[in-house]
Amino acid sequence: MTTAVGEAPGKILLVGEHAVVYGHPAIAIPLRGIRARAEVAFHRDSAIRMTAPDLGEFDVSMEQASPRLSPLLGLAESVRRYFGEESQGLRIHLESTIPIGRGMGSGAAAAIATVRGVCAALGRRLDAMQVAELAMESEKVFHGNPSGVDTAVVARNEPIYFVKRKPIRGIEVKRSEFRFVIADTGIESPTADVVEDVRIARDADRARYDSFFWELGSMASVAREMIRTGSPEELGLCMNHAHAVLQNIGVSCAELDHLVAAAVEHGALGAKLSGAGRGGAVIALVGAKADPEALDSALRLAGAQSVFTTVLNGAPAP
Ligand code: MEV
Secondary structure: OOEEEEEEEEEEEEEOOOHHHHOOOEEEEEEEEEEEEEEEEEEOOOOEEEEEHHHOEEEEOOOOOOOOOHHHHHHHHHHHHHOOOOOOEEEEEEEEOOOOOOOOOHHHHHHHHHHHHHHHHHOOOOOHHHHHHHHHHHHHHHHOOOOOHHHHHHHHOOOEEEOOOOOOEEOOOOOOOEEEEEEEOOOOOOHHHHHHHHHHHHHHOHHHHHHHHHHHHHHHHHHHHHHHHOOHHHHHHHHHHHHHHHHHHOOOOHHHHHHHHHHHHOOEEEEEEEOOOOOOEEEEEEOOOOOHHHHHHHHHHOOOOEEEEEEEOOOOOO
């Protein structure tokens, strides 16, 4: 029996969420410490069945799967069809350490791990862009109107400067290292719902919302320059300002605001919500003089369910 493995990391948005849906730039960073993993085995029948213990689903077909899992079964089917292998039965075991619905790319990573696992089982190769394009199929079911930033950063496994339907660019990190702390509120917030609420709010007041998006997109461009030139203090200010704009858009909540305030109070150079908002996570930039352990404790005291760090230093993906 052939068993193959596909893996994909989590992700976090540094700046540009929501604006990126409307064609403005965003910066996204992979979270390599958390990941989704799909083990794919051939089966003698022609069915595709999936097991996802994290979702409490075992050996289910597309018809039996929950709305969360069925897009992934559909995706596996598409990959099989893409290679003309429709009759090859597959059993997929999917596990993930990425918290669900917290803006850390759980859906994109599950989709990309599935695509990679099926490709590996079939002995085929796709490049990162082809993998991301296929994975968008299930993201559209999960997220309604995704910008594509999640699948792009997860597939590439490196920091990106992303503009919808434009060639993806990497981020140059020349002089310094940027250390971020990510604090999870523990509140699950479906991206599709928040993106839809923002669309409704924008329809009601287009000029105001478009100016918010324009501001966030400009901040993504400025942040890219601050990363390139090694200016953490300025990047921190930019993050604080992005959080204020996201509050105005209406996607923050008391728990996120509380974590942002705690981070800044305990030595972060800047902090903001990350992802769709109304729950999910906060990203904070740790200053050179800040004590990461004290910041970690302060965030937990302020309500974070889990806290971890990631570094942006331009090093190639492992
Ligand atoms: C993506 O993690 C967050 C949003 O910008 C939605 C999207 O880009 O598809 C809110």
